[in-house]
Amino acid sequence: MTASDADRVARVGLSRLGEPGDPRISALLEEMGAVRLFAALTEECDLEGVHTDVAARLAGADPGRDLERAESRGIRFVVPGDDEWPPQVGDLAGAGTVHDRGGAPLGLWVRGPVRLDQLQDSVAIVGSRSSTAYGEGVARAVAGDVVTRGMTVISGAAFGIDQAAHRGAVAAGGATVAVLASGVDRPYPVAHTRLIQHLADHGAVVSEVPPGSAPTRVRFLIRNRLIAALSRGTLVVEAASRSGALSTARWAERLNRTVMAVPGPVTSIQSAGPHDLVRSAAAQLVTSGAEVLELLGASGSHLIVEPCRQTRARDVLRPREARVLDAVPVSRPATTESIARTAGLGLVAVQTALGFLARDQFVERLEEGWRLGPQGRA
Amino acid sequence: MTASDADRVARVGLSRLGEPGDPRISALLEEMGAVRLFAALTEECDLEGVHTDVAARLAGADPGRDLERAESRGIRFVVPGDDEWPPQVGDLAGAGTVHDRGGAPLGLWVRGPVRLDQLQDSVAIVGSRSSTAYGEGVARAVAGDVVTRGMTVISGAAFGIDQAAHRGAVAAGGATVAVLASGVDRPYPVAHTRLIQHLADHGAVVSEVPPGSAPTRVRFLIRNRLIAALSRGTLVVEAASRSGALSTARWAERLNRTVMAVPGPVTSIQSAGPHDLVRSAAAQLVTSGAEVLELLGASGSHLIVEPCRQTRARDVLRPREARVLDAVPVSRPATTESIARTAGLGLVAVQTALGFLARDQFVERLEEGWRLGPQGRA
Numbered sequence: 053m054t055a056s057d058a059d060r061v062a063r064v065g066l067s068r069l070g071e072p073g074d075p076r077i078s079a080l081l082e083e084m085g086a087v088r089l090f091a092a093l094t095e096e097c098d099l100e101g102v103h104t105d106v107a108a109r110l111a112g113a114d115p116g117r118d119l120e121r122a123e124s125r126g127i128r129f130v131v132p133g134d135d136e137w138p139p140q141v142g143d144l145a146g147a148g149t150v151h152d153r154g155g156a157p158l159g160l161w162v163r164g165p166v167r168l169d170q171l172q173d174s175v176a177i178v179g180s181r182s183s184t185a186y187g188e189g190v191a192r193a194v195a196g197d198v199v200t201r202g203m204t205v206i207s208g209a210a211f212g213i214d215q216a217a218h219r220g221a222v223a224a225g226g227a228t229v230a231v232l233a234s235g236v237d238r239p240y241p242v243a244h245t246r247l248i249q250h251l252a253d254h255g256a257v258v259s260e261v262p263p264g265s266a267p268t269r270v271r272f273l274i275r276n277r278l279i280a281a282l283s284r285g286t287l288v289v290e291a292a293s294r295s296g297a298l299s300t301a302r303w304a305e306r307l308n309r310t311v312m313a314v315p316g317p318v319t320s321i322q323s324a325g326p327h328d329l330v331r332s333a334a335a336q337l338v339t340s341g342a343e344v345l346e347l348l349g350a351s352g353s354h355l356i357v358e359p360c361r362q363t364r365a366r367d368v369l370r371p372r373e374a375r376v377l378d379a380v381p382v383s384r385p386a387t388t389e390s391i392a393r394t395a396g397l398g399l400v401a402v403q404t405a406l407g408f409l410a411r412d413q414f415v416e417r418l419e420e421g422w423r424l425g426p427q428g429r430a
Numbered sequence: 431m432t433a434s435d436a437d438r439v440a441r442v443g444l445s446r447l448g449e450p451g452d453p454r455i456s457a458l459l460e461e462m463g464a465v466r467l468f469a470a471l472t473e474e475c476d477l478e479g480v481h482t483d484v485a486a487r488l489a490g491a492d493p494g495r496d497l498e499r500a501e502s503r504g505i506r507f508v509v510p511g512d513d514e515w516p517p518q519v520g521d522l523a524g525a526g527t528v529h530d531r532g533g534a535p536l537g538l539w540v541r542g543p544v545r546l547d548q549l550q551d552s553v554a555i556v557g558s559r560s561s562t563a564y565g566e567g568v569a570r571a572v573a574g575d576v577v578t579r580g581m582t583v584i585s586g587a588a589f590g591i592d593q594a595a596h597r598g599a600v601a602a603g604g605a606t607v608a609v610l611a612s613g614v615d616r617p618y619p620v621a622h623t624r625l626i627q628h629l630a631d632h633g634a635v636v637s638e639v640p641p642g643s644a645p646t647r648v649r650f651l652i653r654n655r656l657i658a659a660l661s662r663g664t665l666v667v668e669a670a671s672r673s674g675a676l677s678t679a680r681w682a683e684r685l686n687r688t689v690m691a692v693p694g695p696v697t698s699i700q701s702a703g704p705h706d707l708v709r710s711a712a713a714q715l716v717t718s719g720a721e722v723l724e725l726l727g728a729s730g731s732h733l734i735v736e737p738c739r740q741t742r743a744r745d746v747l748r749p750r751e752a753r754v755l756d757a758v759p760v761s762r763p764a765t766t767e768s769i770a771r772t773a774g775l776g777l778v779a780v781q782t783a784l785g786f787l788a789r790d791q792f793v794e795r796l797e798e799g800w801r802l803g804p805q806g807r808a
Binding site: 069070071101104105106107108109186189190266268269270314315316317318319323324327330331336337338339340343 | 564567568692693694695696697701702705708709714715716717718721752753756757767770771772774775776777778779
């Protein structure tokens with residue numbers, strides 16, 4: 053299912069006119085719909101003072117062209133009604149107040165292969181920019197653990213904990229998503245240009261402000277609510293008393309998400325925030341990725357009773373098939389002869405086994421030979 | 431008020447015959463009283479098998495002489511009915527089971543000026559023998575903090591956290607009490623002879639086994655219940671998974687005392703115990719002596735005044751002013767029109783806001799436009 057083109061284009065226009073989470077625009081949107089609201093604003097109706105505020109941005113507004121240009125650069129604008137729309141951000145509707153500008157986003161600009169509707173199994177890993185080596189190590193380890201078990205990591209793109217979380221997820225070969233306060237084509241901080249490009253290539257980079265937008269203080273705060281809303285739970289790794297990570301935790305609490313905090317030395321200022329969260333019962337203490345999964349796992353799927361091994365598809369294979377499968381390279385195809393050599397098995401036995409393995413999609417036959425299929429990579 | 435001499439002497443005798451916390455002796459004591467029970471055992475009545483167990487110890491038993499000799503060496507035997515008897519250990523009656531031998535003590539052997547009836551305002555600080563420098567530092571600091579505010583520290587006399595807690599209390603000039611698994615005249619570990627002597631001179635050394643008794647494994651475990659029972663709350667500073675400190679915490683929980691735990695690096699085995707206690711909601715996380723006092727303090731007397739956050743200049747701004755301020759570049763000046771575009775606000779509103787902001791030095795007007803002023807850069 054897809055939202056109508058007119059609705060999408062109107063939301064692009066509104067996304068450029070207003071500031072994210074403006075409760076007046078949210079209210080008007082609900083009342084009038086995006087198409088009528090955008091038309092009214094371009095026709096200079098001063099709805100609750102919104103027109104006056106956005107007048108300067110109206111000049112030359114051409115959302116249709118904006119959308120085309122974005123799409124030509126591999127940026128999509130996901131709106132409610134799209135298959136990709138992440139339903140969980142709907143929890144933001146009504147969660148905002150005039151003071152903290154917290155309504156649901158008009159739409160989300162996205163770069164990257166990870167789809168937003170696949171973020172149900174995700175955990176936000178957030179924390180201080182001025183983190184310690186200890187905090188960064190924990191963030192990396194936890195991120196690696198959770199992606200290995202199929203979760204997606206969500207964070208900002210700041211120095212410190214954000215960066216460590218992404219790097220931990222990337223190193224473990226998992227999916228990770230950065231939510232920016234600037235446009236998805238405008239890396240901030242600039243020093244993270246390559247990191248953000250990597251996430252755009254392999255994960256996703258998400259923003260609620262249009263491409264080209266600058267990050268501002270307000271946008272950082274309002275961005276935090278999206279990180280909390282998109283994920284099933286928020287983990288605060290390190291945070292001094294005024295850290296923005298605490299605002300993400302507060303949003304997560306407000307949205308009834310699981311809030312978790314990593315303890316650390318009581319002598320570390322960067323662990324004061326997590327300790328405060330635990331002391332005030334706002335967060336649960338966790339010390340590992342396994343504990344994060346235990347708290348977030350769907351109906352006991354991640355309970356840590358004992359490290360009982362997940363049954364994988366390959367557990368059903370017969371020993372000889374498993375041995376052949378182990379000899380098939382991940383991406384680069386290999387010939388039957390080469391696989392037989394690697395497996396230390398006879399050619400006929402290997403051919404037979406490959407036939408069974410191909411039937412069940414453990415391997416795929418290409419012109420140049422065999423490589424792992426979807427089941428084999430799982 | 432004082433217990434009768436006959437009762438005290440009989441309890442001395444029972445204290446030498448049985449092992450501490452023997453539930454059979456507790457039950458018989460309640461039924462028969464100390465004098466009749468001791469007489470029956472010396473007359474070889476085999477009450478519920480107790481006589482068989484204690485027969486070897488009966489030979490030459492002379493509790494009257496034991497008591498005299500102890501008193502001549504500055505050791506007193508405090509029993510229920512004495513003014514000095516600490517009423518809170520009465521909570522142990524019935525708390526024990528046959529399995530964990532947890533009844534109330536027959537009496538308590540004491541050396542030192544601190545009176546046991548003055549331990550209502552006390553906190554047990556316990557933890558691992560193989561502690562880290564971090565844990566010892568926290569134990570010292572917390573002990574120093576709480577004694578400065580009039581609390582007494584209670585602990586064992588082991589290496590590691592016990593020692594650090596006593597040293598912290600002593601260094602701060604406060605009262606501290608060691609509960610031993612051996613006789614109060616038999617320092618264990620021997621390396622702590624001077625520490626224990628210091629406590630006997632300035633605090634108190636307490637035991638439920640008679641002078642001269644050796645420490646045994648069972649006596650250590652049964653001793654832990656006394657540490658928990660004597661104090662208003664138990665703080666576990668560091669503890670690996672099987673640490674005896676966790677048994678003290680379990681006793682404290684069972685006795686409805688406050689159980690507290692100090693967080694530490696998740697990478698430290700010695701912090702695993704405290705983290706487990708917090709995760710299972712058996713303990714509350716604390717990071718300082720002030721927080722211990724807040725949890726234990728009598729009716730709010732130690733409430734922590736929130737370290738009221740530093741108000742920064744920009745916190746006083748109204749939302750619209752803050753938004754305009756965010757749109758003002760740091761160094762390069764911008765025109766009012768450009769600021770209005772960036773802020774997404776009307777020109778008049780922006781002009782008004784800039785006026786207020788300039789008055790308070792958040793922005794400065796240059797010929798080419800506006801830039802941040804001293805307050806805005808702060």
